[in-house]
Amino acid sequence: xxxxxxxxxxxxxxxxxxxxxxxxxxxxxxxxxxxxxxxxxxxxxxxxxxxxxxxxxxxxxxxxxxxxxxxxxxxxxxxxxxxxxxxxxxxxxxxxxxxxxxxxxxxxxxxxxxxxxxxxxxxxxxxxxxxxxxxxxxxxxxxxxxxxxxxxxxxxxxxxxxxxxxxxxxxxxxxxxxxxxxxxxxxxxxxxxxxxxxxxxxxxxxxxxxxxxxxxxxxxxxxxxxxxxxxxxxxxxxxxxxxxxxxxxxxxxxxxxxxxxxxxxxxxxxxxxxxxxxxxxxxxxxxxxxxxxxxxxxxxxx
Numbered sequence: 102x103x104x105x106x107x108x109x110x111x112x113x114x115x116x117x118x119x120x121x122x123x124x125x126x127x128x129x130x131x132x133x134x135x136x137x138x139x140x141x142x143x144x145x146x147x148x149x150x151x152x153x154x155x156x157x158x159x160x161x162x163x164x165x166x167x168x169x170x171x172x173x174x175x176x177x178x179x180x181x182x183x184x185x186x187x188x189x190x191x192x193x194x195x196x197x198x199x200x201x202x203x204x205x206x207x208x209x210x211x212x213x214x215x216x217x218x219x220x221x222x223x224x225x226x227x228x229x230x231x232x233x234x235x236x237x238x239x240x241x242x243x244x245x246x247x248x249x250x251x252x253x254x255x256x257x258x259x260x261x262x263x264x265x266x267x268x269x270x271x272x273x274x275x276x277x278x279x280x281x282x283x284x285x286x287x288x289x290x291x292x293x294x295x296x297x298x299x300x301x302x303x304x305x306x307x308x309x310x311x312x313x314x315x316x317x318x319x320x321x322x323x324x325x326x327x328x329x330x331x332x333x334x335x336x337x338x339x340x341x342x343x344x345x346x347x348x349x350x351x352x353x354x355x356x357x358x359x360x361x362x363x364x365x366x367x368x369x370x371x372x373x374x375x376x377x378x379x380x381x382x383x384x385x386x387x388x389x390x391x392x393x394x395x396x397x398x399x400x401x402x403x
Contacts, residue, residue, distance in 0.1 A: 197233035229297030282361035290336035
């Protein structure tokens with residue numbers, strides 16, 4: 102078995118046709134058929150069910166496909182991974198994070214990391230969680246900070262969680278509540294995150310479950326602009342509690358916990374499952390695991 106066996110096998114599995122796979126690979130159909138037959142003989146199983154119209158994977162073929170994908174991924178990234186491991190390029194970790202953050206806390210974590218590993222360069226990219234997530238998936242960045250529970254495509258590290266609160270202008274009618282039920286926001290103008298943030302979708306989803314569509318008057322990615330907009334009386338906002346600590350005399354806002362449903366803001370670091378991680382990235386992940394208390398002094402929010 103060699104690289105070509107796996108490559109040809111995966112092409113047939115994708116095309117569901119020996120002839121289409123042969124055209125895609127620019128080889129004869131007989132050559133690809135011999136290669137698959139050789140592979141089946143070596144593995145001692147039938148990998149494909151062949152008929153006149155299509156080719157389908159067998160149960161053993163489906164299992165083998167998962168292993169073939171991993172093997173080809175490692176092979177195709179061998180050179181770049183080797184260079185990273187032996188520092189033929191500068192040690193760099195590229196991190197994506199949402200632009201609305203409790204910046205000084207995250208900066209403290211990065212600062213402490215640089216004290217321990219001054220040779221590692223850090224590149225930060227600011228985007229909403231959705232873009233951060235896709236950038237990690239596509240290999241554009243090494244690690245992402247997202248504000249939702251990661252899906253199965255990622256390895257992850259739980260960083261923190263925080264309760265969501267309603268931020269309103271001083272003297273607003275909702276100040277009468279000790280905790281604001283979400284249904285009370287049905288008639289309130291809402292200042293919201295942009296739609297490239299997962300929390301945007303979470304808030305809208307919870308509103309719909311209760312039975313209303315919120316009246317969105319403004320969308321932004323900047324927390325300070327959110328607070329200023331609320332302080333000017335243009336609407337209310339929903340933010341993680343640790344991001345609601347504001348100068349009330351300056352911003353003229355009040356804060357109440359959100360309830361019914363109670364929403365929790367999660368924070369995770371993610372990296373792509375099965376992807377080789379550079380030495381710099383592994384160092385950053387391990388350092389973060391060992392220094393989570395730096396984040397628990399406050400909460401980073403989206």
